Amino acid sequence: MPTLFFSWIKFPFYGESFFFRINKGFGINLSGDRHGDGPLVRKSEHNRTSVDYLCSGNMKVLIIEDEAELLNSLGTYLRSEGYVCEGSSSFQDGVEKISLYEYDCILADIGLPDGNGLELIERLKEKTAETGVMIISARNSLEDKIAGLDIGADDYLTKPFNLSELNARLRAILRRRKFQGNKEIVFREIRVVPETLLVFVHDQRVILTKKEFDLLLYFIANKNRVLTKESIVEHLWGDYIDSADTFDFIYAHISNLRKKIIEQGAQDYIQTVYGVGYKFTEV
Numbered sequence: 001m002p003t004l005f006f007s008w009i010k011f012p013f014y015g016e017s018f019f020f021r022i023n024k025g026f027g028i029n030l031s032g033d034r035h036g037d038g039p040l041v042r043k044s045e046h047n048r049t050s051v052d053y054l055c056s057g058n059m060k061v062l063i064i065e066d067e068a069e070l071l072n073s074l075g076t077y078l079r080s081e082g083y084v085c086e087g088s089s090s091f092q093d094g095v096e097k098i099s100l101y102e103y104d105c106i107l108a109d110i111g112l113p114d115g116n117g118l119e120l121i122e123r124l125k126e127k128t129a130e131t132g133v134m135i136i137s138a139r140n141s142l143e144d145k146i147a148g149l150d151i152g153a154d155d156y157l158t159k160p161f162n163l164s165e166l167n168a169r170l171r172a173i174l175r176r177r178k179f180q181g182n183k184e185i186v187f188r189e190i191r192v193v194p195e196t197l198l199v200f201v202h203d204q205r206v207i208l209t210k211k212e213f214d215l216l217l218y219f220i221a222n223k224n225r226v227l228t229k230e231s232i233v234e235h236l237w238g239d240y241i242d243s244a245d246t247f248d249f250i251y252a253h254i255s256n257l258r259k260k261i262i263e264q265g266a267q268d269y270i271q272t273v274y275g276v277g278y279k280f281t282e283v
Contacts, residue, residue, distance in 0.1 A: 059083055059105065060083070060084045060085075060086075060102070060103050060104050060234075060235050060238075061086070061103060061104065061105050062085075062086050062088060062094070062098070062103045062105075062106045062107070063075060063078075063088070064087075064091075064094040064106065064117065064120065065087070065088075065089065065107070065109045065136070066090060066109060066112050067109075071087050071089060072087075074107065074166075075087050077163050081167055084235065084237065084238050085238075086103075086238060090114050091112040091113075091114045091115025092114055094108070094112075098124050098127065101234060102128070102131070102231070102235070103131055104131065104132060104174055104177070105131065105133065105170060105173055105174060105177070106121070106124060106131060106132070106133050106134070107134050107166075107170075108120060108121060108134070108135055109137055110137045110144065117135065117137075118147060118148060118151060121133055121151055121153060122151050124152075125151065129152070130177065131177075132154050132173040132174060132176075133152060133153040133155075134153065134155045134157060134169060135148045135155070135157065136157050136161070137156070137157075137158060139158075140158045154173045154176070154177075155169050155173060157169060187220050188269075189265065189267075190216075190220070190261065191203070192213075192216065192217060192220065194217065197210070197213055199213065199216065199261075201264035201265055202264065202266075204264055206261060207260070208257065208260060209256075211236065211253055212253060212260070214236050215253055215254065215257055216257055216261075218236065219270065220280065222280065223269075223280045224279070224280070224281045226276055226278075227279065227280075228276055229277045229278075230277075231277070232250055232277065254270060254278065257270070258270050269282065
């Protein structure tokens with residue numbers, strides 16, 4: 001067993017300091033393409049490797065936090081755990097993002113300099129009730145917690161907090177919101193295990209790239225809905241990909257995913273809606 005080393009990263013907040021514990025025994029190797037095709041791989045100091053098993057399924061998260069260091073650190077950590085993350089440092093920017101884009105979960109500080117995060121959550125819930133919400137705040141009063149939960153937040157995490165606890169709570173929200181709390185997702189003969197990035201068809205394993213896995217999970221989470229190419233690309237690559245000249249690269253990912261699950265004996269559930277996008281539905 002390799003020895004694990006830990007360090008504590010310090011962040012100032014309201015004149016005090018709090019710490020995040022970061023595992024340094026395993027370096028995150030993103031050369032497997034954080035935005036692309038290869039599985040993320042952890043390498044120990046003894047050069048052993050193991051697949052970085054994630055359960056985020058590339059879920060899309062918006063972090064609204066005015067402390068720049070904390071915002072950057074949260075984004076870096078969650079991306080290393082497989083999430084697609086966008087950041088916002090103000091109330092107004094947060095309002096603009098939730099009006100333009102869709103997210104699986106919002107991490108929101110309620111003490112923003114130009115507005116109240118609780119009002120932002122209320123606006124989000126008026127637009128869509130499906131998005132999960134976790135409040136992250138230095139305020140520890142019972143009244144703030146009750147107010148946040150009453151307007152639709154799923155969880156309330158008080159600063160300082162450990163990143164592993166944040167990740168566990170975030171995964172729990174996403175499981176409840178997207179898959180009724182199940183750790184395995186089953187769609188007819190297809191079985192997906194997000195915590196280990198494994199996919200089975202008729203109980204036979206299908207080897208998918210990270211992006212193909214994310215794509216399949218996104219399709220199943222939105223089965224029977226027409227998904228535009230733009231929404232698929234934004235969800236899997238982030239909001240700023242919408243400035244790309246073309247989304248043709250998504251065709252290759254969908255074609256490869258379709259081919260792999262059909263070769264293993266699954267039916268072709270991915271329907272092309274010409275001129276619009278795709279729909280994952282029972283034949």
